[in-house]
Structure formats: C-alpha cells, structure tokens
Amino acid sequence: MPTRVAIVGVTGYAGGELARLLLRHPEARLVAAVARSHQGEPLRAAQPHLHSAPESIVIGSDVGDAEVVFTALPAGEAARQAGRWLDDGRIVIDIGSDFRLRDPKLYERWYGYAHPAAALLKEAVYGLTELTRDRIRGARVIANPGCYPTASLLALAPALKARLVTEDIVVDAKSGVSGAGHNLDDAYLFGTIDESVRPYGLPRHRHTPEIAQEAAILLGATPRLTFTPHLIPMTRGLIATCYAPLRPGKTSKDVADAYSREYAEEPFVRMVDSFPATKATLGSNWCLVHAVVDEDSARLVAFAVLDNLVKGAAGSAIQNFNARLGYPETMGLEALPLWP
Ligand SMILES: NC(=O)c1ccc[n+]([C@@H]2O[C@H](COP(=O)([O-])OP(=O)(O)OC[C@H]3O[C@@H](n4cnc5c(N)ncnc54)[C@H](OP(=O)(O)O)[C@@H]3O)[C@@H](O)[C@H]2O)c1
Incomplete structure (x- = not known):
C-alpha cells in the first residue's frame, strides 16, 4: 500500500x-x-x-x-x-x-x-x-x-570533513526569484528584478546560522562564516560559490580525492569537471559540484548549483x-x- x-x-x-x-x-x-x-x-x-x-x-x-x-x-x-x-x-x-x-x-x-x-x-x-x-x-x-544551505554545505562538506580548509569560510550565493516565495514586495516585481542583480540579507540572512551550525559539525570547530546571497533575474536555480583557505600542506590532489570519495555513490550529487550552470539542474533533484584550488591565494573555491524548488x-x-x-x-x- x-x-x-x-x-x-x-x-x-x-x-x-x-x-x-x-x-x-x-x-x-x-x-x-x-x-x-x-x-x-x-x-x-x-x-x-x-x-x-x-x-x-x-x-x-x-x-x-x-x-x-x-x-x-x-x-x-x-x-x-x-x-x-x-x-x-x-x-x-x-x-x-x-x-x-x-x-x-x-x-x-x-x-x-x-x-x-x-x-x-x-x-x-x-x-x-x-x-x-x-x-x-x-x-x-x-x-x-534551506536552499542556500543545501548548496553551500554540499559544496563544502568534503573539504570540511577532511579538514582540508580553515574555519574562515565565505559563501557568495545567487538565487532565482522563486526562492522568495509568492511575495508581492516591491523588491520582487518584474520591473525591479529584471536585468538587475543585487545582494540582500547580509549579515542577518536566516540561512547564516543554519550553514554555520552544520559546517561546525562537519569541521569540528566553529566556522567564521560570511554568507552573502544575491537575487538574480531568473525564476528558479541557485548557485553557491564558496571560498575557504587551504590548510598548510594540503593540495589540489587532496581536494580532488576528498570530493570524489565523498560523492562517488551519491544518487543526486555529481562532481563535474567544469564550471556548473544552474540550467543543467532545472526541474531535477541534481546538485552539481565543482571544486578547484586557486594556487596563488591558496584557497579552495567550491561551486554547487541546484534547482531551489527541487x-x-x-x-x-x-x-x-x-x-x-x-x-x-x-x-x-x-x-x-x-x-x-
Ligand atoms: N521557494 C523556495 O525556493 C524554497 C526553498 C526551500 C525552502 N523554502 C521554504 O518553504 C516554505 C514555503 O516557501 P514558498 O516559497 O513555497 O512560499 P510561498 O510560495 O509564499 O507559499 C507559502 C504557502 O504557505 C501558505 N501560507 C502563507 N501564510 C500562511 C500563514 N500565515 N499560515 C498558514 N499558511 C500560510 C500559503 O498559502 P495560503 O495563503 O493559501 O494559505 C502558501 O501555500 C518557506 O518556509 C520557505 O522558506 C522555500
């Protein structure tokens, strides 16, 4: 039944x-x-x-x-x-x-x-x-x-769990307007959002403590998190671009190994080898993740895209x-x- x-x-x-x-x-x-x-x-x-x-x-x-x-x-x-x-x-x-x-x-x-x-x-x-x-x-x-925490945590989890990065985390994220629900506020009118991008919520967005709470569990330490969401002129889709300094001695290979190990068996998280686009997840339960090391700044940069409504x-x-x-x-x- x-x-x-x-x-x-x-x-x-x-x-x-x-x-x-x-x-x-x-x-x-x-x-x-x-x-x-x-x-x-x-x-x-x-x-x-x-x-x-x-x-x-x-x-x-x-x-x-x-x-x-x-x-x-x-x-x-x-x-x-x-x-x-x-x-x-x-x-x-x-x-x-x-x-x-x-x-x-x-x-x-x-x-x-x-x-x-x-x-x-x-x-x-x-x-x-x-x-x-x-x-x-x-x-x-x-x-x-939440939609932002899902993308942010899936982008960061392998690096946090393997302690490849420090506590100093920045999440820069962008969402389509359906993320705000049926909202008749001026900020969500077509004429306001069309052909425009703007940040909002910082530093009081309610997803901040949620990301911090779960990142702390993964990292085993309290993160120093800055989370900045942006509203972009599309209906659905969300990207989180996450930055964290690599710990001394950690390499691109450590990053690649940790991410492929973490997500090898996951039915809805896929590591991709190029920058992911929200459109590739539209209407589906997929989250696409890409992680690179910026060698000059010794920072991990990890991206996750998903459909905020799925x-x-x-x-x-x-x-x-x-x-x-x-x-x-x-x-x-x-x-x-x-x-x-
Ligand atoms: N949109 C997203 O991408 C997204 C992603 C993840 C999580 N969420 C969360 O999911 C929840 C719903 O989001 P949504 O985007 O679907 O919002 P929405 O489009 O505004 O829908 C809200 C629903 O709640 C009902 N409702 C509104 N005020 C109510 C009240 N005071 N008491 C009882 N029912 C009320 C509304 O219908 P009636 O007015 O007909 O009752 C409607 O069915 C929110 O907590 C949101 O944070 C949304």
Missing part, C-alpha cells in the same frame, strides 16, 4: 513542486492538499501546471488520514501545528525553517520571537540526506534544509521521505533535468 501523504501550504511554490513530484511517486498517495486560500477548489485552480491532477484532489483545511505531513509554510507556522500531528502518530517533514536550528535561543535571536515548539528541536533531524541519512531513518520530525526544497523533502520510509532514495525523483 502506498504511504498516505498531505501537503500543507500546497498553494505556494514549494507546495506546488511537492504536489508535482508526489503525484508521480509510486509509493505516495496524496490524500490531503491544505491551504487557507482556494479551499473547496481543485488543486489545479491554485497550481495551473498541475492541470492533469485528479479532480478528486480538492484544497481543504485538514490533513485527513495522512501518515506523513509535508509542510511548506512561512516561518513559525509548521511549528505551531506539528505537535498535534505528531501526537496522532504522523511523521512531519518541514520544508520551512522551523526545525533546522537546534538551539531555541539561536532561533529566537535570528527569528525575533521565541520558538513556538522548542521541545521538538531536540528530536528534529536535519535532513540533508547526503550527510544525515542514518538519523533520518528513525525521525518523527525531519527539518528539510533539490533546494521539494525534491530533497521527497529524498528524505524515501530515506525515512525505506524506499529507494531515488524513487519518484529519477527525472532528468529539463534543459542542457
């Missing part, structure tokens, strides 16, 4: 992408599509690209008899509701940021309010599948990583779902990218 799943926040970008992927997942059955708007209307009324979704999938307010609840909501909203789903014996996979930081005080500092369900932070498992799949298998609450959100949530339920990790995610 397929696993019964619900999507809460199904009218959003990430929720729509979850629906697209879950509708073709052979071991998932979408039993509830939840949002505040469009209630009583078929899913395709809110997500026109899902025009062939079954008529019976109607947007409502309840997760029904779902065994797994995917949440794709603004910060704080999943945490306010997760407790009752967990009490009913369901598994929660949150695409938002509610369960990513382990320390409630850190959450309060970066989000500006007390965590609505701080007790759950202890048991939530950070769901960057490549790094934490063993812990995901027993989790009730899976905290899907490997950066819905695709990785389904990869976590697969890992949690014991399905092959690639199930329902095998599609090739849409563009060369």
Whole structure:
C-alpha cells in the first residue's frame, strides 16, 4: 500500500513542486492538499501546471488520514501545528525553517520571537540526506534544509570533513526569484528584478546560522562564516560559490580525492569537471559540484548549483521521505533535468 501523504501550504511554490513530484511517486498517495486560500477548489485552480491532477484532489483545511505531513509554510507556522500531528502518530517533514536550528535561543535571536515548539528541536533531524541519512531513518520530525544551505554545505562538506580548509569560510550565493516565495514586495516585481542583480540579507540572512551550525559539525570547530546571497533575474536555480583557505600542506590532489570519495555513490550529487550552470539542474533533484584550488591565494573555491524548488526544497523533502520510509532514495525523483 502506498504511504498516505498531505501537503500543507500546497498553494505556494514549494507546495506546488511537492504536489508535482508526489503525484508521480509510486509509493505516495496524496490524500490531503491544505491551504487557507482556494479551499473547496481543485488543486489545479491554485497550481495551473498541475492541470492533469485528479479532480478528486480538492484544497481543504485538514490533513485527513495522512501518515506523513509535508509542510511548506512561512516561518513559525509548521511549528505551531506539528505537535498535534505528531501526537496522532504522523511523521512531519518541514520544508520551512522551523526545525533546522537546534538551539531555541539561536532561533529566537535570528527569528525575533521565541520558538513556538522548542521541545521538538531536540528530536528534529536535519535532513540533508547526503550527510544525515542514518538519523533520518528513525525521525518523527525531519527539518528539510534551506536552499542556500543545501548548496553551500554540499559544496563544502568534503573539504570540511577532511579538514582540508580553515574555519574562515565565505559563501557568495545567487538565487532565482522563486526562492522568495509568492511575495508581492516591491523588491520582487518584474520591473525591479529584471536585468538587475543585487545582494540582500547580509549579515542577518536566516540561512547564516543554519550553514554555520552544520559546517561546525562537519569541521569540528566553529566556522567564521560570511554568507552573502544575491537575487538574480531568473525564476528558479541557485548557485553557491564558496571560498575557504587551504590548510598548510594540503593540495589540489587532496581536494580532488576528498570530493570524489565523498560523492562517488551519491544518487543526486555529481562532481563535474567544469564550471556548473544552474540550467543543467532545472526541474531535477541534481546538485552539481565543482571544486578547484586557486594556487596563488591558496584557497579552495567550491561551486554547487541546484534547482531551489527541487533539490533546494521539494525534491530533497521527497529524498528524505524515501530515506525515512525505506524506499529507494531515488524513487519518484529519477527525472532528468529539463534543459542542457
Ligand atoms: N521557494 C523556495 O525556493 C524554497 C526553498 C526551500 C525552502 N523554502 C521554504 O518553504 C516554505 C514555503 O516557501 P514558498 O516559497 O513555497 O512560499 P510561498 O510560495 O509564499 O507559499 C507559502 C504557502 O504557505 C501558505 N501560507 C502563507 N501564510 C500562511 C500563514 N500565515 N499560515 C498558514 N499558511 C500560510 C500559503 O498559502 P495560503 O495563503 O493559501 O494559505 C502558501 O501555500 C518557506 O518556509 C520557505 O522558506 C522555500
């Protein structure tokens, strides 16, 4: 029997992408599509690209008899509701940021309010599948990583784990505008973003403590992290370019060996031998990584590209779902990218 799943926040970008992927997942059955708007209307009324979704999938307010609840909501909203789903014996996979930081005080500092369900932070498992799949298998609450942290950590993980670099990390990242969700702010209007690139968020972007938290675990030391995101005039796609000084005596060969060892068996992370482009991941769960050593500055420069709505959100949530339920990790995610 397929696993019964619900999507809460199904009218959003990430929720729509979850629906697209879950509708073709052979071991998932979408039993509830939840949002505040469009209630009583078929899913395709809110997500026109899902025009062939079954008529019976109607947007409502309840997760029904779902065994797994995917949440794709603004910060704080999943945490306010997760407790009752967990009490009913369901598994929660949150695409938002509610369960990513382990320390409630850190959450309060970066989000500006007390965590609505701080007790759950202890048991939530950070769901960057490549790094934490063993812990995901027993989790009730899976905290899907942010899109920037996914790219940044996959770009840096082999170097951090092998201690090839120092703690001094700079992440310069760029994302398409869907990364901001359905946002009617002036900053996201077509006339504002088209033919323009600008940084934002520094030094208070909420992905900063998340990258730092997970990098510290990999490195075994607290990183000195500068993270600068940029908004670029495209709909989807994200690149993280990461810089870190090489430790004395470490070489290009050490870097090449560490990266190929780390990702040799990964189904969705591929080392490429030239500079990767976001377009090569469009619509897919791939993350492409390239790492070089700049010999003159003795710095590692590592790049990762992905589709922020797939490997950066819905695709990785389904990869976590697969890992949690014991399905092959690639199930329902095998599609090739849409563009060369
Ligand atoms: N976009 C990305 O690339 C991306 C990547 C990784 C993670 N995320 C995270 O995923 C979550 C959703 O992002 P998104 O880009 O899909 O945002 P979005 O397009 O704005 O969608 C937000 C969803 O939440 C619902 N919602 C809005 N305000 C709500 C509230 N106060 N209470 C309950 N529901 C509310 C909205 O629908 P109704 O108004 O109809 O209820 C909609 O379904 C966010 O936490 C985001 O940080 C996004």
